[in-house]
Amino acid sequence: MVGGISIMTLDTVRKTFTDWAPVYDATHSWSLPLRRTARLALGVQRGERILDLGCGTGLNLPHLRKLVGKEGLVIGADLTPAMLDMARRRIAQHAWENVEAREADAAHLPFADASFDRAICSYSLNIIPDYVRGIEEVKRVLVPGGRFVSLEMRSSLHALPGFLQFLPHICGVEMSHQSLDEIRRAFGEVQVHHYLLGLVFIAVATREAAPLA
Known part of the structure; x- marks a missing residue:
């Protein structure tokens, strides 16, 4: 990682997750409990x-749609067409008009500035090549007072038990990012909760509210 830009490229990310797409859901059931915890943290x-x-593939989409109801809107954004194909099949299967x-x-x-009330990123910041710009973009598209929740693996694994250190590699993520530091830089105060012996964290950040007139 150099200057906030990962050694991973957009093409590398697309290729990796094009290969993962057909089996992603079946191989990532381990992630479901903490995904739920992160969604609840959105409030x-x-x-x-x-x-x-x-x-x-849209693992969060059905749950987010349930939370916002028919009156709300859920938009999933991803870089990899093969993953999006899976997400769109999920949407079409349920005929959701607001997802x-x-x-x-x-x-x-x-997206325009202040387009969203909440944003969530689950195990994705560590694979965004220009993750610093990505965090700034999340802040930009949030309304003042909007909340951002990031569910991520730690960027430094040296303190973890040896048997855990191989997990990021089989999950296909780049672990060189200091994403938590950048979330703090962009948003200021951040609530952080650690899980799985410190392997995973959930960060909860809020865009500053608009100043009173």
Whole structure:
């Protein structure tokens, strides 16, 4: 990682997750409990607009849609068309009219400022090549007072038991990022909760509210 840009490239990410797409759900059941914890940390209200950044095959989408109800909007954004194909099949299967899956580079999100009330990123920041810009983009598209929840693996694994250190490699992620530091830099105060012997953390950040007139 150099200057906030990973040694992984957009093409590398696309290729890796194109290969993963057909088996991703079957091989990532281990991630489901903490995904639920992260979704609850969003504090979603009915009718809100939610961004699921790095949505992959759409594992979060049904649950986020349930939280916002028919009045809200859920948009999943991902870089890899093969993963988005899986997410769109999930959406079509349930005929959800207020859930979308869009191809997007996290460093250049195709959304206007203040488009979303909440944003969530599950095991994705560590594979965003320009993750610093990605975090800034999340902040940009959130409304003032909007909440961002990041569920991630630690960027430094040297303190973990040896039998855990291989997990990021089989999950296909780049662990050189200091994403938590960058979330703090962008958002200020961040609540952090650690899980699985410190391997995983959930960070909860809030975009500063607009100043009173």
